[in-house]
Amino acid sequence: MAQKKTHRTSSDDPEELTRTVLQAVLLADSFAQKFRPITLERPKVLLPLVNAPMIEYTLAWLESVGVEEVFVFCCAHSQQVKSYLENSQWTKQPGAFSVTTIESHDAISAGDALRVIYTHGIIRGDFILISGDTVSNMSLAKALSEHKDRRKKDPLAIMTMVIKHSKPSALTHQTRLGNDEIIMAIDPGTKELLYYEDKVDLSQHLISLDKMLLADKSALSLHNDKQDCYIDICSPEVLSLFTDNFDYQHLRRHFVKGLLIDDIMGYKIFTHEIQSSYAARVDNFRSYDTISKDILQRWTYPFVPDVQYLGNGLQIKLDREGIYKAPEVVQSRSAHIDSFTVLGNATTVGDNAVISNSVIGQGCTIGHNVTIEGSYIWDNVKIEDGCKLSHALVCDGVHLRAGVVLEPGVILSFKVEVGQQIVVPAYSKVSLLPQPSKQDSDEELEYADANTGIIESPSIATMMNAQKVDFPTSDADRSGTSEFYVSGAGYIWSSCEGGNEDEWRHSIAPIPADKLSESLLNAFADVDAPDQDTSCIPASGELLPDSASTVGDGEDYRDSADFEKEVEATFQRALAGVDLENVILEINSLRLSYHMSHADCAGALFHSIMKAALVPSYSSKNDLYANAVKEIIKWSDLLKHYLKTLDEEIEVILKFEEISVETAREFSPLFSNILSCLYDKEILSEEAILSWAQEKEGADESDKIFTKQSEQFIKWLREASEEEDGDND
């Protein structure tokens, strides 16, 4: 086996080690659809990042760190990736750096890709696993030698993950790259990764750790300020592990977590933290924006536009204030180019245009009085006079007619045309391709969709023709988005699975002020909470589902009133149509977090039901009674779930009493009626009612209103039970 061979060499002297060819597996497919609709037409790795395809950055880095053999795994749009690589400097170049493509159309996840690579049997030793959208300038030598040293001592250390120090935003709990905060537990001595969670539910300030971790390790440091760079140094075992566990799909969610949980095999993952160098992955539009800006700020040096590493061969000049200009830019004297802007080759900029913090591609035409702010404009885009673009992404060949306004977060895919004076609303995505009707929320399966997208593409032509017929009719007076189709070409995509609320998180546009202030409020509310939170961690370590969120002001946190409110909120959702089981689950978790008993739950729930009964309009007592009965019947199942013992039933009666006192006008006259109704519906047992009556006997007069009111009913119950007793005798 190839594996064994490398093992033997690794036990030899270090000189032997250096002689093994360093290989890398580059996944030219993200197996996600965060860049849709653009990725329907072009693979993500070929999308330009500061005017150079993303894969160029990855390959350039691999070349610079001494990787000699790169296997590029292509899946969606594999032909495009292949033909790009064939024409690039990387395959033509003589010398030690070779790029080989591996194609597979069935792979729908990183796991599948690695399984395909395993079957090819080309990986002979330690390799670097990287995705084709990673930008880095880190030096690999140290991480690699650490990895090899560890391997020598412990063959179970099969992977080294590269991480980087980066604080997540305290407000939005997302990193600057738009990912969720990642929580890692790392052994401070050995740097072994012990825990990895990238989908932390932050509203609860809770994470659960296996207590075995603390039993095994003398120390453990928990980090939320580490960024996963998605650069892994792997041993060949990683591939065979993927093959053995055919259900591993996602590198992090399945593979890393799977290994961390699995005690039997005992494989270990280690981390390597990079200090001064840069590494990040373009995962969504937010990180596209962030990384572009990092490149312009030169954090990725030498992978910056004016150093000709990336092979477009153009001599780009860096002016003051971070303005990068390609040689043949035609710029009007009155145009104002602001800091951190790139102007691509053969681009013309008209009079009084203002461009700031933007990247403009090659061969673009920008008209007079155009304002472009924080936008990414790819090649051959035509922008007519008076357009306003802010924080938009505009792909190749787009044509914006005069006066178009792109609001923040707009994505215009290839060759979209927008008619005069149209305002494209914020966060809209426009493509010539229709949105695939089959929306599969499962990220792993998404590339299957992408393939169907390709099949659909012939229909573009017909569609465009149909629309272009109408072009001449476009006139400035008839504006509005509905006009989009008349004077332009393209489908507006409805927002995909994340829902519109989440759109702002991953968009190119900065987070809007109202969202920020909202999260600011939440953050302040949270500030008080943590100490109580920690005391609230239930012994079982169960995580609260996020729907039970909205933490109150934190003062009467554990108060039963608060709990009641929470239950009521949950119940409202139940009214809105949430599954009964989910409601029970939510209430259970609420109960755990508030340290309440089942009895409290039952009481609170009953409270909510009665309140619900008050909601519909009623004219008379009888109406109200009917309402109440209806609600009780409706929710009897739910109530019964909590009425397991006598105590709980009594609690419900006491609660009912309380409600009746509070709402003297509504419920107090109906007390006995409803009580008997509850008895009829077998929600309350007679024992409960009797013991309640007994309890109340000793109480003072004012407390006895309701026992008196239902005296008759109680008496009847007593008699009935005595009768029963008599029968039994």
Place this chain on the structure above:
Amino acid sequence: MPDVQTLVNDFVLKLKRRKIEGSQASAKQTAELLRSVVSQQRLPYINQATVLLDAVRAVGEQLIAANPVELAVGNIVRRILHIIREEDLTSTASAMEGLSLSANSDDDDNYEREDHQALSAAAVAAAARSTLRAPSLQTLLEGIPESASAPHPSSSGGDSEGKSKSAERSSRSKKLKHDVIEAINELIQDIETCHEQISEQAVGLIHQNEVILTLGRSRTVKEFLCAANEKKRSFRVFIAEGAPRYLGHVLAKELVAKGLQTTVITDSAVFAMISRVNMVIVGAHAIMANGGVIAPVGINMVALAAQRHAVPFVVVAGSHKLCPLYPHNPEVLLNDFKSPSDLLDFGEFSDCMDFSTSGGSPRLHVVNPAFDFIPSKLVSLFITDTGGHSPSYIYRLIADYYSADDFVVRRRSTTS
């Protein structure tokens, strides 16, 4: 057999990727590459010089464009163009004088060439061999003047003597090429030995018990100081650490290892310390035609401090750093901006660069220039491998080394 074009491409890629560190290495490798370009160039019978010039210029243009920041590459290209012109001039001159061996020339360069003319047959053979052999850098390196000029006991000498006109014709074509290659070899040797040449002058400049200040680390400065130390001069060195790359720390280590009394100070303490200093010695990235200097960042500040306290400010640099262009020339890329990670830790400042919460525009800018420009009036003396020169004399040196026709290498792109 590696084609010249692949060699050129390889070198261009290395330059583009900034894989060649330092002016000296760039200069040397450029000269070696151009030597192989010259040796592989097929020459017609007439207009040999023009063909050679065009070949070198074509390659040189690519090299300069590959890394415009490294001015030494352009300097060497221009030096070699100048060499070809000179050789062409002398060979036509000698051709007009016939084959007389007693040509008296006033030029120093011609001294050696007389020898070669005397040994012309052997030289032709040597040149022929060098073109036949695989022109890898290795074999070309072996062809340094000492070994090449030594007469080889081959039979070719006799053969070529016996040959008639055709041999003479080929010898004429080979001769220019051969002479150029010889001159390039000399140039390479000059680059290699520039440190020693400069260091030889150290004793004359550094006196007993002086205090020398330098900033950052320059290999030339290091050799210069060590040479003075070896000659039993006892003096002290102040080293400004040279933020943000702190190469001054490295220099301090090296000097201490050689037994020099060394003090490390921060860059910001330079002005406070300069009054105790007898001389400032710094290295340079490039010396421009007007005597201005492009040097690692921070040196301008040192120069100003030195001027304020009337401390001599000496720049040591090999002649390959002598650039025939003026700093205002649009072709000159004065500065290189490095990664901000030299200054700031990315992780610590990542919250300042969260564009999503800061309105989309970066509020934190980090500028990390690599070089300073020091105007010529602040420089007291240049020490090059040819001796000490005042800034006002630089233009004269440039006239010696370069031909004015070559200042703009990118001729084709300007005409087209």
